[in-house]
Amino acid sequence: MRCPKCSSEELKVLETRADKVASTRRRRECLDCNHRFSTIEEVLREDLAVVKRDGRRESFDRTKLAMGLRRAIAKRPIDAEQINALLSDTLRRIENEFDNEVPSRAIADAIMQRLRKVDAIAWLRYASFYQ
Template sequence: MKCPFCGKDNTKVIDSRPTDDSAIRRRRQCDACGKRFTTYEKVESMPLIVIKKDNNREPYDREKLTAGIVRSCHKRPVSLTRINAMVDEIETQIYNMGEKEIPAKVIGEIVMEKLKDLDEVAYVRFASVYREFKDVNTFMAEIQKILK
């Protein structure tokens, strides 16, 4: 591992410990300059392809998923920490399916299931975009599902 301060290759690990998001945090010290720094190791997972509604395929993008959930939670009492934890849960669920390609519809349904438990207003916001509500009746039908 190269030292970010002096650029030398000889560093040693002082401390290692797991983090909450299945990564390993390593404290390192450079043998040349003596400065300390932290690195994180995360298991590289297989690339996941998302099959869109129009059958186009694109690589899975965590940031895109997070942005959609953040938009639906706008001005709601939902912390970014909770949103990131929810995205971690969703990722774990879709990667555990063991598929290389996954329909966007499957991801959307998982997100809606999680949002329903997290915040009902955010759920309706996400559903209105995801399910492309065409009129008020469709919107009301979704709200009736929540009320049951």
Template sequence: MKCPFCNADDTSVIDSRDSDDGHKIRRRRRCQGCDKRFTTYESVELHLPEVVKHDGSRTEFDRNKLLTGFKRALHKRPVPTSYVDAAIDRIVQKLLSTGEREVSSRSIGESVMQELYRLDKVAYIRFASVYKSFQDTDDFRDAIQEAEKPSDD
């Protein structure tokens, strides 16, 4: 690591600690050249797969888009934010664990539906109505019957 003050290559770590959130390591360093001290942060760089949309176009995975979808489906529903964050974390972890470089938007949508099914049946039906492009009341009836089945959790 180069010194930000004198640009020397020779720096040493004098202290390392986990950051408050536990996702970074804070390192205090000292330059061997100018003897000044500075702080660096080290974190893991994760590469989420690219999302392949139904039209074949590709885009970067965006956690905020997931959050927006959850918020729309859960509008005025009694689901704590921490549950939503945990659901999104599970989806992201599932994507990371596949090791794939690409994932279909359909696969992500199915994962969102699974998580909403577990969180709130009304939100699940709201999301499904848009995601599956419900055309009439029979589609809603089928989704409600699906939601009323006993869960395997």
């Protein structure tokens, strides 16, 4: 890991916290420029594959899921914490229900189920795009 300000690799961890979700938040300090910053570490499942409607298989990509969700909630009063919680809850549910392969439809259903409780308009946008 490098300092985002000076690119030095000389860092010190000041504080470590386990978040509510399956991630670890660390507060770090650069020993060269004394810049402080936070990092969030999550366990990535690389064995999870998404089965598309046409039968193709793709490796699961959290960023792709987040981009689709952000498109649906654009210009809506939803804060970043709600988005991250929604993504984390959905991922936890998918990982618990499916071992190695998950249908794309199951991912969309899991997102829509949670999104409906957060914002009806964002839910409608997501549903119209992914159904």
